[in-house]
Amino acid sequence: MLDFLKFCKSLAKNNVVHIDNFVFKLHYRLTVIVLVVSSVLITTKQFFGDPIDCEMDGTFNNMFDTYCWIYNTHIIKNTLENEILPGLGNYHDHIKTETPEAADSDEGIIKQKYYQWICIVLALQALLFYTPRYIWKNWEGGRLKMLAKDLGGPLLTSNWDQEAKDRLINYIVHGKDCHNVYAIRFLFCELFNLINVVSQIVLTNWFLSGQFSGLHVFTDLMNGEDPLKMVFPKLVKCTYNSYGSSGSIQKRDALCILPLNVFNEKLYLIMWFWFYFLSLLSAVALLYRLLFFCVPFIRVYLLMARTKYVTKGIARIIVYQISFGNCFILYQLGNNLNPIVFRELIMGICNYLQSNKKHQSLSAEITFPI
Incomplete structure (x- = not known):
């Protein structure tokens, strides 16, 4: 931690001799500091607690949390407008009729497999x-x-x-x-x-399943909507397969809360505005x-x-x-x-x-x- 603080201090200090310009400093000072600090905060439990908490059959179990965090969580796209459980909806009726074709349609299941990699990706972006x-x-x-x-x-x-x-x-x-x-x-x-910085926009867009690039983020925000609700849902489902007493496979589902997504959503909204602004400023420079x-x-x-x-x-x-x-x-x-x-x-x-x-x-x- 001390080495990390020393690194941030070395970036923030005002050098006696300036070998570059203001736009250059925005890249390697402000952007790097924000990315590194965000990466460290995401991995610190004392600020956000456990990254995921899951409930299955009325019980909370750390094994469920670990399983859902490692493998995947998901939401149902056509129930995102549900006011009670956005992204979950009538889950049990939907899953019975789910087909491979429906999974790829507008009514399909959206899986999130990138939460555990966010801190690493942010650190990699800071390095770049x-x-x-x-x-x-x-x-x-x-x-x-x-x-x-x-x-x-x-x-x-x-x-x-x-x-x-x-x-x-x-x-x-x-x-x-x-x-x-x-x-x-x-x-x-x-x-x-x-x-x-242009490559970072492309990389982030790929990492977030195509929801980062384009003007839809700005237009959704202006319309009072949540532009990253499909990327960073707060409530998700996790399917868990286990063997029953007769040896058959039982499909069980857990309701999971992702408190870390409150921070992730705000962070990537800021990054969207900042990356596009920095791209324009760099092109002008x-x-x-x-x-x-x-x-x-x-x-x-x-x-x-x-x-x-x-x-x-x-x-x-x-x-x-x-x-x-x-x-x-x-x-x-x-x-x-x-x-x-x-x-x-x-x-x-x-x-x-x-x-x-x-x-x-x-x-x-x-x-x-x-």
Whole structure:
């Protein structure tokens, strides 16, 4: 439990150096924390008690609970509107006439076999949401942290001198190839985020028997209906076969309560809204990144927005003479440097480009492998 709390704390803390953006953080911070916490809560009895309680022939038996939890529970689809026992209805009359064809029809039995796997699936989804962050963190390799050093504080330090300024200018102006690869790798991770969240919608929909995707969840909710009543019923039946005194098989049924479904239903409703919202936000972020890389004048305005008191002419000189990778790492530095430091860096790059100095080799102290 302590290790789990430490992991959540490491995700929630605000890093000194930001190597990604807000949308990226929604994937590996907020989403991962919610999924991991939900997975832990589902497995904790002190909050919800036993996940299932079954009554058979007027008795409660742990063996019935275990059997129904492991094998399956079910409801009858055409009795979901029953006000007294929704999903159960006139069960005994129905089961006598049940046929394989009826089981597949609208009046068939709906089985639930996924309750015991929800905590594992949530943990797996959390791992998948964290994967792009893990990949990008390894590819980034602490580059921004090394470049920013102690230059992000509200007060200027002695670390910001002419030598440090010249080293940063040389690194940004001359690091064309490695910076382009750096930027493309970040684009790949943003694409990975989008593919992952869309895949999570498909995976969850398959896991919940096709009841998760589509707009019916939203429309049912707006109409005051329970959109996941077939997926997370609170009352279910469980059929138990045993041998009678004559050796014949007796089919017995138990009435089961699933208190955990009160939490599961609310959780997956939130997940439905959140996954679709995150998909849209990730698509917009990916489009923004593509425009940033492909359209120079957009980089001009973004650089002006990032730097105070910098004219459009200065921004054009920088953007049109350095690569998109250089602009990307310069913009990332703007998220981590003191505003005064960043403005002086921008002015220094502009003066360097205008002075037509001969290109000098990179300083080995700030050169990073691709």
